[in-house]
Amino acid sequence: MWTPIALSEDVAAGTAAPARLGGAEIVLWRDGDGLLQAWEDRCPHRGMRLSFGFVREGRLTCLYHGWQFDASARCRLIPAHPELKVPGTIRANPWHVRERAGLVWVADAADADALPTLPDDTPMRGLRSLAVRRPRAAVAAQTGIGAGGWIWRDGALIGLHGADDATSMLHLALPQSATAEARRRTMGEATALRDALEAA
Amino acid sequence: MTAPAALVTDTAPVLRGWGLDDRSYTVRLGAALMGVGLAWLTDRRAEVQGPVLVRHGRDIVGVRAILRALADDALHPGWAEPAAEGWEERAAVIGERFSTLRRACLAAGRPETGSAAEAWTLLRPLEDRLAEQHEAGAAFLGGAHPAIADLLAFPAAALSHDLRLPHDLVPATRRFIRALRAWPGFLTMPGIAHYQ
Amino acid sequence: MVLYVSTTLFQHHGDAGNECRASEKGPDSLAQCHRIRMEGRFDAAGMRRFAEGRAALLDLAIDTLDVSPTRFDSRLSGDEILLGMFGMACLLGPSGCVVTRFESLPA
Ligand code: FES
Numbered sequence: 001m002w003t004p005i006a007l008s009e010d011v012a013a014g015t016a017a018p019a020r021l022g023g024a025e026i027v028l029w030r031d032g033d034g035l036l037q038a039w040e041d042r043c044p045h046r047g048m049r050l051s052f053g054f055v056r057e058g059r060l061t062c063l064y065h066g067w068q069f070d071a072s073a074r075c076r077l078i079p080a081h082p083e084l085k086v087p088g089t090i091r092a093n094p095w096h097v098r099e100r101a102g103l104v105w106v107a108d109a110a111d112a113d114a115l116p117t118l119p120d121d122t123p124m125r126g127l128r129s130l131a132v133r134r135p136r137a138a139v140a141a142q143t144g145i146g147a148g149g150w151i152w153r154d155g156a157l158i159g160l161h162g163a164d165d166a167t168s169m170l171h172l173a174l175p176q177s178a179t180a181e182a183r184r185r186t187m188g189e190a191t192a193l194r195d196a197l198e199a200a
Numbered sequence: 201m202t203a204p205a206a207l208v209t210d211t212a213p214v215l216r217g218w219g220l221d222d223r224s225y226t227v228r229l230g231a232a233l234m235g236v237g238l239a240w241l242t243d244r245r246a247e248v249q250g251p252v253l254v255r256h257g258r259d260i261v262g263v264r265a266i267l268r269a270l271a272d273d274a275l276h277p278g279w280a281e282p283a284a285e286g287w288e289e290r291a292a293v294i295g296e297r298f299s300t301l302r303r304a305c306l307a308a309g310r311p312e313t314g315s316a317a318e319a320w321t322l323l324r325p326l327e328d329r330l331a332e333q334h335e336a337g338a339a340f341l342g343g344a345h346p347a348i349a350d351l352l353a354f355p356a357a358a359l360s361h362d363l364r365l366p367h368d369l370v371p372a373t374r375r376f377i378r379a380l381r382a383w384p385g386f387l388t389m390p391g392i393a394h395y396q
Numbered sequence: 397m398v399l400y401v402s403t404t405l406f407q408h409h410g411d412a413g414n415e416c417r418a419s420e421k422g423p424d425s426l427a428q429c430h431r432i433r434m435e436g437r438f439d440a441a442g443m444r445r446f447a448e449g450r451a452a453l454l455d456l457a458i459d460t461l462d463v464s465p466t467r468f469d470s471r472l473s474g475d476e477i478l479l480g481m482f483g484m485a486c487l488l489g490p491s492g493c494v495v496t497r498f499e500s501l502p503a
Contacts (some may be wrong), residue, residue: 010371018368044453046488052393063393081477087455093308128331131336131369133320163368187335191328 002096003149004103004159004171007126011036011104013198016060018051020163022105026095027051028104031058035071040093040105043067044075050092060092102126102173103150103159127172128187132194136162139170139197156186170194213270216243217251222299222355225264230267230351232272232385243278248303253259267348276345283342283349287329291341292390294322301363321364323370326353330372339379345374346380354380358392371381418493429473431503434486438493440465447482454478471503 003021006028006168007057011017016029018041025041027050034093037060041049054062059068067090075090096107102124134137139160145151150159155178160172172190174183206362215231215238217224231238246252252259253266260266271280280290301315301322329341341349357373360366367374380386418501440463451458456474463469466480468486472479483500 007371010375010377017371018366020366020368082230084475084477087475087478089453089455091320111361127372128333130331167369169369187332 001147002098002105002107003105003161005066005128005161006104007171008036008099008102008104009126010129014055016051016053016055017142018049019106022162023164025049025051026106027053028097029053029060031055031188032069033058036097036099036104037071038095038104039069039073039095040095042093044090044092090159094179101157103157103171109114114119115150123176124173124176125176127156127174127183129169129171130170130190130194131163132169132170132197133166134197134200135166136160136168138200139168141195143193154186155182166169203355207235212237212239213253213255214239214241215251215253215266216241216246218244218246220390221247221251222302222359223295225392226263226295226351226355226386227251227253227266227270228389229354229387230279230348231270232387233346233351233380233383234270234276235277235385236270236273236275238270250299262353263295264288264348267351271348278343278345279347281342281345281347283340283347287341288347288349288352290325292347294326295352295358296336297322298359300360305363316364319360319365321354323360323365323373326357327370327373330376334372334375339376346383350376350380355389355392362391421443427474428476428479429503430479430500432468432470432472432483432486433497433499434468434495435466435497436489436493436495438465438468438495439475440468442490443468443493445488446493450482450485456481456482 005019005021005026006017009031011028013034014028014032016027019026019028025040026038026040028036028037032055039050041051043050043062043064044068045062045065045098049063050060050062050069052063054059054063059070061068067075068077069092070076073092073094074088075086078084078086098105106134139145143151143158143160145160149161150157155174157173159173160168161171162168169194170190172186173184214337215224215227217227217240219242228238228240243252250261250263251266252261253269255269260269274280281289285290298319301318305315333339333341338344341353342345356378358377360370419467431447444460444463447468448458448460451472456472456478459471461469472482479500483498487495487498489495
């Protein structure tokens with residue numbers, strides 16, 4: 001099952017960002033060329049959050065002891081033992097990740113066909129992700145967002161994921177052709193939607 | 201862009217602060233980013249009472265007032281610009297309240313019940329403002345150049361995990377943290393790394 | 397608590413009698429075989445899971461010889477540096493495990 005988890009633009013090239021899905025901690029990161037990865041947010045060495053790390057030369061480097069992981073999730077360098085040929089068993093734990101319609105989607109099993117069908121000729125741009133202090137099920141019920149985790153509303157794409165038992169996140173994207181005025185208006189509506197959901 | 205050179209002279213203002221105090225850090229960070237020389241004196245009392253700036257023979261207390269005084273000597277006039285819509289004042293309140301909550305949490309050894317809820321209340325307006333600013337093409341609370349409001353809000357944003365408010369829930373705040381961290385002269389404190 | 401760590405733990409032992417998986421490793425690797433024994437207080441099943449999981453992560457072959465709530469005895473083979481890392485990981489142990497004595501000797 002693919003779930004929208006962030007805006008594409010919220011994971012800038014050469015940076016790492018944290019995300020949580022149903023309590024599972026995930027690091028999203030991009031190399032300098034913009035290639036996106038999603039892994040369990042846990043260094044195989046001593047469990048440090050990889051999202052605290054930094055990206056250099058196409059590798060995510062753990063902030064704690066500097067182990068470096070390349071795009072294949074394999075550890076390529078252990079700075080304390082630079083001469084060591086690091087075995088392929090030392091690797092981060094990847095999720096499946098795709099980008100579509102301005103959003104980042106993750107899945108814990110390869111199921112690309114289950115991605116929502118969106119108009120290919122409508123390139124989207126992320127607007128805002130915002131946290132809602134309500135469980136995912138409650139937000140889904142109130143907004144009509146189905147199991148797929150997304151819905152079209154008034155020309156905007158709204159994605160939804162549950163970060164933990166008590167907190168959800170809405171992700172909004174608009175067609176790239178949307179005017180600045182339309183973006184501002186939708187931004188205000190999104191904030192109002194969040195406040196209404198929390199007040200319910 | 202290179203970091204402004206902060207020259208510490210005999211007449212430089214002296215900060216009496218504490219290394220793990222977020223308010224003392226706010227002042228050190230401000231001076232470093234503004235390019236204002238600052239001498240540092242460790243004073244444990246600052247952990248509870250906050251830092252004191254001794255400048256031209258006068259003691260200045262309160263982080264906002266200290267930053268205002270430093271901004272008078274800043275190389276770039278942008279630092280002294282008050283942020284629009286009262287954000288300097290709002291950020292001062294956020295910073296002070298956050299600092300109090302954080303001290304209570306650290307003293308208790310773990311976040312107290314309710315501190316995460318209060319952290320939400322404090323940081324949500326900041327997240328909303330930063331999201332709007334980003335949409336308007338500005339990285340900071342007042343515009344494209346950081347100002348005192350940004351310094352006042354920064355520790356609350358960057359150390360929010362001390363109150364169990366994880367950064368995955370505040371993407372606009374994350375972007376703001378990255379923007380200030382990339383500013384020439386940026387300084388760290390325990391819990392705030394500098395690596396991007 | 398006395399923490400005893402064998403001084404041989406992080407040393408290279410070019411022991412000719414050591415018949416580890418040298419042939420399975422790359423030509424640059426210093427394949428070694430170590431007998432690793434630990435004493436302390438731990439949940440036996442948890443310690444076993446942890447040690448075998450760490451060995452798999454570090455690409456070490458492990459033969460668990462004896463495990464009880466106070467003792468863990470195993471034979472491991474693989475790269476010398478990775479054996480050292482295995483030892484350090486076990487010393488820190490999984491939560492709830494206290495290692496009071498640790499020994500790693502070429503087998
Ligand atoms: S915990 Fe990541 S390198 Fe040690």
